[in-house]
Amino acid sequence: MSRILAAGEVPTTGPVRFVRHEVVDSTNEVAKALVAEGASPWTVTVAEKQVEGRGRFGRRWASPRGGLYLSVLLQDELSRLPIISIAAGLSVVDAFRSLHLEATLKWPNDVLVGGRKVAGVLVEGVVGPHEYWAIVGIGINSDFPKDALPSKLSADATTLRHELGRRVDNESLLQELVGSLRENYPAAGTEERVVARYRTQCSTIGREVRVKTRRGILEGRAVDVDTSGFLILETEEGKSVVVAEGSIEWET
Ligand code: BTN
Numbered sequence: 001m002s003r004i005l006a007a008g009e010v011p012t013t014g015p016v017r018f019v020r021h022e023v024v025d026s027t028n029e030v031a032k033a034l035v036a037e038g039a040s041p042w043t044v045t046v047a048e049k050q051v052e053g054r055g056r057f058g059r060r061w062a063s064p065r066g067g068l069y070l071s072v073l074l075q076d077e078l079s080r081l082p083i084i085s086i087a088a089g090l091s092v093v094d095a096f097r098s099l100h101l102e103a104t105l106k107w108p109n110d111v112l113v114g115g116r117k118v119a120g121v122l123v124e125g126v127v128g129p130h131e132y133w134a135i136v137g138i139g140i141n142s143d144f145p146k147d148a149l150p151s152k153l154s155a156d157a158t159t160l161r162h163e164l165g166r167r168v169d170n171e172s173l174l175q176e177l178v179g180s181l182r183e184n185y186p187a188a189g190t191e192e193r194v195v196a197r198y199r200t201q202c203s204t205i206g207r208e209v210r211v212k213t214r215r216g217i218l219e220g221r222a223v224d225v226d227t228s229g230f231l232i233l234e235t236e237e238g239k240s241v242v243v244a245e246g247s248i249e250w251e252t
Helices: 027-036 078-099 160-164 170-184 191-201
Strands: 017-024 043-050 068-075 104-106 110-113 116-127 132-140 208-213 216-225 231-234 240-243 247-251
Touching: 017 027, 027 043, 027 068, 027 116, 027 132, 068 170, 078 104, 078 110, 078 116, 078 132, 078 160, 078 170, 078 191, 104 191, 132 170, 191 216, 208 231, 216 240
Parallel strands: 017 043
Antiparallel strands: 043 068, 068 132, 104 110, 110 116, 116 132, 208 216, 208 247, 216 231, 231 240
């Protein structure tokens, strides 16, 4: 019988297998079902369209055709979900370099181009029969016009096609992205390397922010992201506060 893997024993490599669909409810849901069927780490579920795409905090993720929607299965510790989500956001920024597009990260992993959101990451944990899994869901507003997004998002969101003024090859972008995630995915104990690169791309650090968490609003200056992937805020009173999850409401 297999056993729950300890930190440091989790597989960080292995072959990538793509499972492709035309339309799904959510690629994260499909990936969850694959865990129950005994799928291997680095199984990547990709769909052309989602009808129930989910975002963080139970929000909807608009998923029209032309976007890139994928969920990567990783076998890992549930305590590492935040750092995995940091690595995933950084991997999107890295993949955009292949398009000659500069992007920044709003903590934890909103990917912004010109200050507007173009991609997001939703990492969910799943308990398997004898092991734990991270389902790394990534959505990119890729090859569709901006007016295909819900109108309420038009001020804050954009698409790659709109920013580049040309079509985007989703298949090449997918390959770049999975390649970047394999490079950035940190083995236990090597998290500092990915966080060091994340800090250089994160537009939240150094700003006065307001963070909406499940427990309430926190305000302060974002001073760092630690090796767990948590945001460190310095309050007006000079106190240091560690924020594990939340959504930045505004930055000044
Ligand atoms: C966010 O910014 O709120 C996270 C958005 C994550 C969307 C992706 S699309 C692929 C995967 N399947 C889902 O239902 N959600 C994630």
